[in-house]
Amino acid sequence: MKKREKGRKKGFISIVLFVVVLLSISLSTFATGENSTTGEQSITVTLRIEGYNDTIYNKTVDVRYLTDYVSLQDALEMIDEQEADLEFTGTADNYITSINGESSGSFGGYDGWMFAVNDVVSQLSIGDTILRDGDNIVFYYADYPSQYTLVDASSARDGVIRFYSVESNYDDNYVVTGTYESPITDAEVVFNGSEYVTDENGEINIGRELDNGEYTVSLTKTRDTDFGELPVAVRLTDYKIVVSDVVEEANFTAYIIITVIVVILIAVGGSFLIVNRKKKRVK
Numbered sequence: 001m002k003k004r005e006k007g008r009k010k011g012f013i014s015i016v017l018f019v020v021v022l023l024s025i026s027l028s029t030f031a032t033g034e035n036s037t038t039g040e041q042s043i044t045v046t047l048r049i050e051g052y053n054d055t056i057y058n059k060t061v062d063v064r065y066l067t068d069y070v071s072l073q074d075a076l077e078m079i080d081e082q083e084a085d086l087e088f089t090g091t092a093d094n095y096i097t098s099i100n101g102e103s104s105g106s107f108g109g110y111d112g113w114m115f116a117v118n119d120v121v122s123q124l125s126i127g128d129t130i131l132r133d134g135d136n137i138v139f140y141y142a143d144y145p146s147q148y149t150l151v152d153a154s155s156a157r158d159g160v161i162r163f164y165s166v167e168s169n170y171d172d173n174y175v176v177t178g179t180y181e182s183p184i185t186d187a188e189v190v191f192n193g194s195e196y197v198t199d200e201n202g203e204i205n206i207g208r209e210l211d212n213g214e215y216t217v218s219l220t221k222t223r224d225t226d227f228g229e230l231p232v233a234v235r236l237t238d239y240k241i242v243v244s245d246v247v248e249e250a251n252f253t254a255y256i257i258i259t260v261i262v263v264i265l266i267a268v269g270g271s272f273l274i275v276n277r278k279k280k281r282v283k
Contacts, residue, residue: 043062045136047079047137050138072129087101095126107225142231149184156243160203183198219235219239
């Protein structure tokens with residue numbers, strides 16, 4: 001009897017492990033969008049391009065590839081072929097020098113094209129930047145150095161919104177030793193149609209408590225040159241800020257679900273122990 005029970009347990013465990021492995025393979029294939037027939041894979045990324053004066057491009061695109069990975073260089077070449085209204089120069093040379101005719105050095109200095117992936121300014125070339133499903137890519141034309149605009153809406157309920165960038169500290173060998181937040185000051189901001197200017201902390205104060213809802217905010221910061229207004233911070237256009245109690249409600253719901261699961265597991269475990277003890281007594 002004991003041997004049969006052990007055999008059944010081993011068989012059951014083997015089946016469970018097989019199902020888990022099968023599901024893992026299936027989910028992995030689904031997540032990467034792999035075509036089992038052709039071997040072609042695909043990922044979805046968002047590409048936003050901020051030019052001299054406005055947003056040139058802002059779309060979510062499918063990037064298809066046949067190799068083990070896809071680089072930003074590969075993705076840009078593919079998008080360039082597919083989008084009639086979009087033209088990159090320098091892709092083959094691993095460095096973007098122009099997008100839709102807006103070329104590096106147009107303002108007479110070190111201005112040009114830079115990019116960030118998932119809101120982190122990249123120090124890599126486009127060929128060395130490996131993309132993953134869901135990545136958010138932003139190309140932006142700006143002065144060098146410039147600030148990559150980030151938004152802190154944690155106090156939006158109180159009517160305060162902060163704009164900042166993350167900058168790096170370097171040692172004598174130009175090795176990054178740490179990062180710090182730098183406020184974006186004196187920037188022009190439009191919040192739900194009203195105009196503001198960021199203060200020394202990079203903040204605007206709406207002057208009232210905000211109700212639940214969705215709000216839009218835009219930001220520009222430029223400097224005058226002989227060739228026009230040069231961006232010194234990454235432009236935001238109709239950036240969405242949501243004021244809601246949903247986060248608190250979601251956290252509370254998650255807490256309740258976890259608590260229920262723990263109680264069920266304790267109950268099942270307790271029942272299992274009681275049954276085993278009864279079996280031992282019977283024996």
